[in-house]
Amino acid sequence: MTDTVSASAIAPTAAPAVIEPGPTVVMRDVSAGYGGRAALTGVSLEVKPGSLLAVIGPNGAGKSTLLKVIAGLLRPSAGHVSVMGGEAGVHARRIAYLPQAEAVDWDFPVTVGEVVMMGRYGRLGILRGPGKQDRERVLEALALVGMEGAVNRQVGALSGGQRRRVFLARAIAGEPDLYLLDEPVTGVDATTQEDLMDVLEAEARAGKTVIATTHDLICAAQRFHQAAFLNGRLVAEGPANLVLDRGLLSETYGGHVLVLPGDDGGRLVLDDAHHHDDAPAGERHYHDDRH
Amino acid sequence: MDVFAFITDPLAYGFMQRGLVASVVVGILCAVMGTFVVLKGLAFIGDAVSHATFPGLVIAYLLGAPLYLGGAVAAVLTSLAIGVVSRRGRLRFDTSVGVLFAGTFALGVLLFSTIDGYVADLLGYLLGNVLGISAGDLLQVTALAAIVLAVVLAIRKELLFATFDPMGAAAMGLPVAFLEYLLLVLLGVTIVVSIQAVGIIMVVAMLVTPAATAQLLVIRFGRMMTLGVLLATVASVAGLYLSYYLNLASGASIVLVETVFFLVALAFGPRTSLRAWLRPQASMPSR
Numbered sequence: 001m002t003d004t005v006s007a008s009a010i011a012p013t014a015a016p017a018v019i020e021p022g023p024t025v026v027m028r029d030v031s032a033g034y035g036g037r038a039a040l041t042g043v044s045l046e047v048k049p050g051s052l053l054a055v056i057g058p059n060g061a062g063k064s065t066l067l068k069v070i071a072g073l074l075r076p077s078a079g080h081v082s083v084m085g086g087e088a089g090v091h092a093r094r095i096a097y098l099p100q101a102e103a104v105d106w107d108f109p110v111t112v113g114e115v116v117m118m119g120r121y122g123r124l125g126i127l128r129g130p131g132k133q134d135r136e137r138v139l140e141a142l143a144l145v146g147m148e149g150a151v152n153r154q155v156g157a158l159s160g161g162q163r164r165r166v167f168l169a170r171a172i173a174g175e176p177d178l179y180l181l182d183e184p185v186t187g188v189d190a191t192t193q194e195d196l197m198d199v200l201e202a203e204a205r206a207g208k209t210v211i212a213t214t215h216d217l218i219c220a221a222q223r224f225h226q227a228a229f230l231n232g233r234l235v236a237e238g239p240a241n242l243v244l245d246r247g248l249l250s251e252t253y254g255g256h257v258l259v260l261p262g263d264d265g266g267r268l269v270l271d272d273a274h275h276h277d278d279a280p281a282g283e284r285h286y287h288d289d290r291h
Numbered sequence: 292m293d294v295f296a297f298i299t300d301p302l303a304y305g306f307m308q309r310g311l312v313a314s315v316v317v318g319i320l321c322a323v324m325g326t327f328v329v330l331k332g333l334a335f336i337g338d339a340v341s342h343a344t345f346p347g348l349v350i351a352y353l354l355g356a357p358l359y360l361g362g363a364v365a366a367v368l369t370s371l372a373i374g375v376v377s378r379r380g381r382l383r384f385d386t387s388v389g390v391l392f393a394g395t396f397a398l399g400v401l402l403f404s405t406i407d408g409y410v411a412d413l414l415g416y417l418l419g420n421v422l423g424i425s426a427g428d429l430l431q432v433t434a435l436a437a438i439v440l441a442v443v444l445a446i447r448k449e450l451l452f453a454t455f456d457p458m459g460a461a462a463m464g465l466p467v468a469f470l471e472y473l474l475l476v477l478l479g480v481t482i483v484v485s486i487q488a489v490g491i492i493m494v495v496a497m498l499v500t501p502a503a504t505a506q507l508l509v510i511r512f513g514r515m516m517t518l519g520v521l522l523a524t525v526a527s528v529a530g531l532y533l534s535y536y537l538n539l540a541s542g543a544s545i546v547l548v549e550t551v552f553f554l555v556a557l558a559f560g561p562r563t564s565l566r567a568w569l570r571p572q573a574s575m576p577s578r
Contacts, residue, residue: 071462092464099458108330108455109506109515118452122463127445154510170459180462 022085023048024178024209025070030079032062032069038077039065043234047211047226049177052204054220054240055213057230063213064100066230067180070211071097084177091178093122096171098181101163106156112166113151116141119173141173142166144199161188168196172203179203181212185219197223217244301535309429310422314531314545317421317488317497318523320436323443324481325502326516327474330454335385336373336475338495339392341482343369345399345491348416353402358412359431359483366479369395374475378468419490419542421531428487435484439477450474451512489542500549501526507553507560522552 025047033039040062047053055063068074069081072089081088083095096119119141120134130138142148145165150158155166164184171179179200185193197219200210204225214220220227220240227243229235236243301307328337344362351361369391376387403413415423424432443450452460453470461467485494505518530545537544557563 073458073461089464092462095462097459097462099456103458104456105330109510109512110451110455111511114451114512115455118448118456118459121448121452121460121465124448126449129448157510174463 024051024084025211026080026082027069028080030069030076030081032065032074032076034065034074039232040069040076040230041233042079043230044079045228045234045237047209049209050204050207051209051211052201052223052225053209053211054224054227055211055230056215056217056220056227056244057235061230062232063230064182066228067097067182067211067213070178071095071180073097093174094177096174096176096179098167098171098179098184100182101160101187103182104167106163108156110155111151112142112147112153112155112158113138115155115166116170116173119170122174137173137175138169141169144172145169146195161192164188164196165192168199172199177208179208179210179212181210183214184212186215193219220244298532301532306422306424307531307535309424309426310541311528311531313424313429313432314421314488314527314541315524316433316436317485318501318527318545319520320439320481321485321494321497322501322505322519322523323440323516324478325498325500326505326512326519327450327454328478328498329502329506330512331474333478334495334499335388335392336370337478337482337498339373339388339395340366340369340479341486341491341494342392342399343395344483344486345416346395346402347399348413349399349402349406352410352413353406358416359428362416362483362486363480365395366483367476370475370479371472374472415490416486417490417492418540419486419488419493421488421541421545422534424487432484432487435480439480439484442473442477446470446473489546493542493546496546496549497523500546500553504549504553504556507556507563523549526552 023046025045027043027045030043031038031041039060043062043066055066057063065074069076070083070088072083072087072092083089084091116138117130117134120130120137124130124134139148139151142151145168147162147165147169150162150166155163158166164187168181168184171181181200184200185196188196193216200212201223204210212224221244224240226238227240228237229243302311328334344366347361347363347365348358349361350365351358354361372391373388376382376391377384403410406413449460449465449470452463453465453467457467457471481498482494485497489497501519501523502515504522505515509515509518526548527545530548531541533539533548534541534544
């Protein structure tokens with residue numbers, strides 16, 4: 001892959017399946033917070049193209065903060081962030097960010113079709129209205145999430161699960177290279193969760209990078225490839241099934257008992273052989289031995 | 292008296308012609324900006340900015356400068372100050388705006404009390420007198436309204452995205468903070484343009500009422516704006532004719548017609564109608 005085009009040579013409008021030569025996201029010792037209060041401290045993380053990464057951790061662990069830093073919405077107080085070869089925020093048009101459901105005004109007079117079309121705005125640029133191709137993309141994205149019949153409904157009239165489907169369709173419609181999804185499957189029914197994860201898995205297989213926060217540890221273990229465990233700092237990261245180790249969970253969640261079904265208990269025991277010698281105490285990196 | 296004469300008689304007067312054009316222009320402008328005011332919850336800010344124009348007007352009068360200019364400077368500065376307070380303030384936002392609101396208006400009243408004698412021009416700005424508008428002022432009102440409307444039209448989809456989902460819009464690279472300040476500046480200009488017609492005290496009604504009425508009736512952003520414009524136009528014309536025939540204050544007449552529209556929409560609209568209210572079990576929305 002030595003003759004791959006350099007990141008800077010790829011125009012924002014490049015074909016969606018372009019795979020970056022380097023990692024999609026590189027974070028080096030990043031700290032960030034709000035008004036002097038640190039939500040994240042000393043996080044170093046690398047996310048490769050084609051990753052399907054679950055960001056997990058208790059409330060207030062800094063999951064949303066991590067996404068905001070990568071999206072360029074929040075400037076880190078320390079450390080360095082590189083996204084698709086540039087500073088965070090530089091390649092904004094190639095990123096789709098899905099805010100938490102509470103961040104959106106659901107009384108807003110806007111239809112499902114209009115919401116999904118917003119995903120195209122980055123490509124349209126100022127002064128240009130949507131064309132035929134944009135409308136086709138919107139319908140395709142809605143079909144992918146099973147909401148094509150709701151184009152003309154007010155988004156606020158939908159159920160919680162349907163709203164998440166619509167917002168994921170908006171992300172897809174923008175044909176991004178990086179998905180940053182804040183709680184995409186929180187508060188949705190089981191069918192919706194499976195459907196949305198199928199869509200995200202297909203996007204990751206197509207070379208897109210998907211980073212999603214979730215409270216659903218079973219979903220994280222079963223449907224994501226990698227997991228990053230946050231609790232103010234990065235507690236662990238690696239293959240999802242290894243990171244979601246019971247001992248580590250109780251450490252992060254302060255002793256709350258969590259049961260993960262279907263896992264081989266022996267394999268989940270923390271192994272010092274997998275533990276980087278130079279990793280700070282309490283921080284564990286696992287080798288991804290599945291590929 | 293036949294209907295035709297009923298409509299054309301008042302138009303024989305130049306002040307009625309100018310007043311009609313001015314109130315329709317102001318109505319349209321306020322309805323468009325009002326759509327954002329209603330959706331972003333800026334009604335209180337609109338009220339604060341309009342009151343803050345008063346010291347600007349008085350200072351301009353004292354300096355012998357054009358009143359318009361004084362009002363515009365005060366309105367835009369207050370809008371921007373509110374923008375800064377909302378982004379960086381530590382107090383509750385409505386508290387900061389309330390302090391600013393009362394303080395600036397008091398400054399205006401204080402300066403006004405230093406002027407000897409009766410100043411009709413300045414009092415006209417408090418309650419509005421659209422029938423007193425001069426041809427030159429009308430030209431200014433129309434030009435400024437055209438500029439504001441052109442800007443809003445040009446970036447309407449960006450404003451829509453940034454208003455509906457600021458985080459998602461910022462992540463996509465839209466300059467959300469800039470759009471927010473721009474919207475506040477446009478709001479400031481709108482208010483200065485409008486106070487001549489309906490006055491400092493009632494301009495907030497022109498901003499909020501047609502858009503709020505439209506929001507009760509339609510579910511699309513574009514249609515809410517269009518319907519708001521339509522309602523404001525009808526209310527401006529009807530209000531002015533009422534004021535002519537019944538010898539009522541022009542600004543108050545326009546505002547009250549808009550208020551009647553709102554109450555009718557509230558009573559008979561698809562989502563808030565009295566029938567729905569009386570049958571809570573049958574028509575409760577699912578969420």
